[in-house]
Amino acid sequence: MSSVIGKNIILSVFGESHGDAIGCVIDGLPDGIRLDTERIYAEMQRRAPGRDKTSTPRREADMPRIISGVLDGVTTGAPLAMLIENTNTKSGDYKNVMTVPRPSHSDYPAYVKFGGNNDVRGGGHFSARLTAPLVFAGAIAKQILEEKGVTVGAHISQIGAVKDTAFDKNGVSADVLTALTKKPFAVIDDGAEQKMRDEIERYRLDQNSVGGAIECAAVGLPVGLGGNMFDTVEGRLAQILYGIPAVKGVQFGLGFGFAAANGKAVNDGYEMRDGAVALKSNNNGGVLGGMTSGAPLIVCVAMKPTPSIAAPQDSVNLETMENTVLEIKGRHDPCILPRAVPVVESAVALGILDMMMEQD
Amino acid sequence: MSSVIGKNIILSVFGESHGDAIGCVIDGLPDGIRLDTERIYAEMQRRAPGRDKTSTPRREADMPRIISGVLDGVTTGAPLAMLIENTNTKSGDYKNVMTVPRPSHSDYPAYVKFGGNNDVRGGGHFSARLTAPLVFAGAIAKQILEEKGVTVGAHISQIGAVKDTAFDKNGVSADVLTALTKKPFAVIDDGAEQKMRDEIERYRLDQNSVGGAIECAAVGLPVGLGGNMFDTVEGRLAQILYGIPAVKGVQFGLGFGFAAANGKAVNDGYEMRDGAVALKSNNNGGVLGGMTSGAPLIVCVAMKPTPSIAAPQDSVNLETMENTVLEIKGRHDPCILPRAVPVVESAVALGILDMMMEQD
Amino acid sequence: MSSVIGKNIILSVFGESHGDAIGCVIDGLPDGIRLDTERIYAEMQRRAPGRDKTSTPRREADMPRIISGVLDGVTTGAPLAMLIENTNTKSGDYKNVMTVPRPSHSDYPAYVKFGGNNDVRGGGHFSARLTAPLVFAGAIAKQILEEKGVTVGAHISQIGAVKDTAFDKNGVSADVLTALTKKPFAVIDDGAEQKMRDEIERYRLDQNSVGGAIECAAVGLPVGLGGNMFDTVEGRLAQILYGIPAVKGVQFGLGFGFAAANGKAVNDGYEMRDGAVALKSNNNGGVLGGMTSGAPLIVCVAMKPTPSIAAPQDSVNLETMENTVLEIKGRHDPCILPRAVPVVESAVALGILDMMMEQD
């Protein structure tokens, strides 16, 4: 099991949901970056639980403590380690999952893989809480990217039956993306927010949960990041994005929409615009031949409904090897999407920064 | 740019479409495997062009020459190098793409990235022809996997408006998969074949091309392959799958179908079956918490329409920096899907084998 | 700059000498290991300063706090993070090195590389104090190795003009190695201890420092660890060993003694011994063709004299760009060797464990 990623910027994530602390080490950060800690905290607040009814009522301080790699607020070039102490945990709520795996969670394969040694309290190292260090690292990556003229932003493109307006694939701007990162509920069409909230509330009242999708964009990228075959922008970003719990699909541009499309309709032609080569359309989501094309990067991830629901579910008892019915107690988000927006942005930002570090 | 992938089995692919030869080196293969060369050739024939009207009339010998790593037909444990000499190429057809990038191809970002030094004849190293070494390596991986009880197979799940029956996610068997790998046109519902062929022919006659999707499954996997965060089965397979030209989306199980789904409907419960723990459903496509769950692995990739179409397309001249209209000559598949089936299987097989090499 | 190493067991080290804390993350540890914390502390004490006159009078608590990856004393298989809070530091002593690089230290190249952003207090991330996390990780590696029948141990083979008896290359035993790890001053010939202490004291009184060499052995290794070309036991161990500050040479078996040797005299023949194949001699230090041969692994590292000496030294002022004379204040070991023994063992143990994790 590896919680380490990256070629030039190496992120190592550690911690368990109900352990002493969670955190990360970021190795390979450029030196001389004056960290915008207010911005880091703001990004982490976007992910933090307990802000409204769409999320779990738990409250996490989630205040990161920087251990190393920063001196007088400026990165030193040495590994940056960060720690978030766990202060408010209630392990008792999860005791039964020791023997009865929760459906659609990591419990059963982890039980087999680790022979029962893995920390199961609150999901242990598999908990979505481990996305907090990812957001921390992503906030730093986004700051560095912005100093290089690259802006990353995302919105909830779908929750259950409700869809938001999609990004204008060839016209999305840094302003649009920055505005999204400041919304408490990140949607492009403000009218979609209440409908999505209603959708979530409907499932919550039914002891149920609901899935969705997040669309993320990056603008200002140089042409030619990434590469072909096994160094594609798509493959490198997908590997990080699939590190976010609940992500089950990753697509670029039209993505699965390409399956029903024809070349005449979706090929992205070129034209001269303001004296420079420009794409007439951006169905490829800013990536051609595995490399950035100059058009905005558009990636969309599908997330499954929160597996933890209050309704009774069929499972088995791994000790007695008998069928049983599981009732999950504890506090859980009926929909993970609103809090996952900065997590998706972070994964994309980290992947882009890692690629930009090797740009010649 | 990196054409190298893998942690335990390291695949390094080389060659250009119209260069002397293409090939690969596979480092880390287990020793003592008696290679089934007939099977390797058969797999490569599945990918080879010119078999029928759905593909380009070009004919490639594509006969691999094994250079090293095999003695008396058995792997030695040393790097296995393979070469396919290029014999039938017509570079002249592609001369114009030097200055006018083909829409939706790698041409423009490659031009910027490599300053015009990259080999553009036939797409150079970006050509889909480079999937031939991938199929070679995949054929070996599939043979080794089968000796471990794992079977991989895929089918064309969609071409344009025509869809094939989907895999029975929780019930697909080795027999079904093996049968698919022997069909010249890999569909589950034989009735879909003619409809798909008609769809392709319709676009071909219109100087157009069409996209599609391929669904791949693997059965017989041990529980607990992969890991969480950055070692997920999904992320590792996606990175390889995105190495296949034209792939623009990768999803597992319900994938993007999860966005509209609710937990009660799609959570995969457990039950005792034949004395063992089994999943009651497999909406997660055989992966939970980034690890194999014991249910069949189900992954689906979206592929865009072949960018090379005979119809005139808008582009620019990179020398004169003026708008122009491009007419692509040469011979091109109106639909890449039929030939891509073994490529997708190979990517999945290589990824699985790499993970199994570290299984404890 | 990368403080990350390993293929299967990935160690990420962080922290600065005078920062808040130092520590590490160990990713990929097997689950189910009941950590012997007493042993870990004992190993860390072997490296800790302030035990006698051969080392600096500083006292470090150096008590590691395990943050994650361990539950009820047993490894979970998730990343193990460890933190050592810094409690007793006196940054003031080092203020002048900001502008005047200390001879033979990392100061000048680090100043150029990091543009003055690196933490220079006490050497920052370049401090030998960062070997404490290495010893922590090595203590765990040694415990796991011993459960697999592998024992690692080392001794001070030379300090200045004084040499210890060398290992019996073909006959060193686990008992000999274990006994060495329990000596406060690790020498084979007990008579060498006082001579070495005298040598160190002589240089200390002269405001000087002295170098030396450490010879490390590992017994019980399976035959065939490592591999050829770029996967050699020698290369993999050397990369970690050179991560120890002051190491400037790494050799195996006869090492540089091979330069004056002839094949008849130093070739290691075979013989049957107790029904098994055995080496008649072990001039190759247990490694043939990059792989373990079954004979004891014998590696020796050369360490330079502590660069920090009290005597005035020539340097330059990087601000005024003028020659100057530097007098280093603060407390420094006149000889690093006695404390470095467990560090060398740790590097070797980590490298061996990493290789054993991929043994088939």
Add this chain to the structure above:
Amino acid sequence: MSSVIGKNIILSVFGESHGDAIGCVIDGLPDGIRLDTERIYAEMQRRAPGRDKTSTPRREADMPRIISGVLDGVTTGAPLAMLIENTNTKSGDYKNVMTVPRPSHSDYPAYVKFGGNNDVRGGGHFSARLTAPLVFAGAIAKQILEEKGVTVGAHISQIGAVKDTAFDKNGVSADVLTALTKKPFAVIDDGAEQKMRDEIERYRLDQNSVGGAIECAAVGLPVGLGGNMFDTVEGRLAQILYGIPAVKGVQFGLGFGFAAANGKAVNDGYEMRDGAVALKSNNNGGVLGGMTSGAPLIVCVAMKPTPSIAAPQDSVNLETMENTVLEIKGRHDPCILPRAVPVVESAVALGILDMMMEQD
């Protein structure tokens, strides 16, 4: 077993001594390099056997065929594959080594590791012949480095009892290094050549072999290459250097000479020279804190005597498990050093280039 190395420039070596061909793939080379093929051939000739009595009378064409990654003589940025066909091999000479391992060779551990599946003819993939692709890659690396102002060169510093003058560690120049690469027998003190030849001849006539050492230098390096802990110049170069068969020791600057040294005598002070910071001495061999210091890089490797000697040697029969006496037939260098000089240069050049690709 991995014959793959490098982070930015990834070299994958393949082939067996008596197989069809040997070769390599170099992934990540910069585009736009006009390859100096004459120089490549010249470098490969330096390593080729059969030039004089110090080496085996075998003759290898060793003419590399570039398969991909080069167009009209210029690198394209795509993987560069190279092949050397084997034309003159006599497998029969080696037949007996199947069952009786040659002392000090890889035979026995390879037999255990690969269960007898490895190609043993001529050493198979473990043969020193595999250094030919390394020299090919190194020649390209040296050319690129020279365009960046970096020159690499080496000399035979010792053969048996005969030593050459050592490099002037702080004063060695590009001219000195370039001159060495043009000598058929690379020594600084021309008077040493005949003595070394005599030494080799003496051992050859005695059916024996002799070891030696090669000292390699690189000048023109920027300050700050490499990094601390696990990214040191020393560690990265050592890992490649240990990939050269027969290398058993690697040291930088004074290396093992540091063991008897004191700080006052060997610390490298600074002074202003021509308006720039300069080192007053270079005992550290151009590396401080794992980073290049601006002084010449000085690395020395020890190589053991050729294990293949004509004299009878003790071994065992792995089939009958009985003691036996082995007489190695075939043609073998009594001393590998003269041909190994360009191999060592190549390893150093590849390591430096890999580091320079990530220099910011």
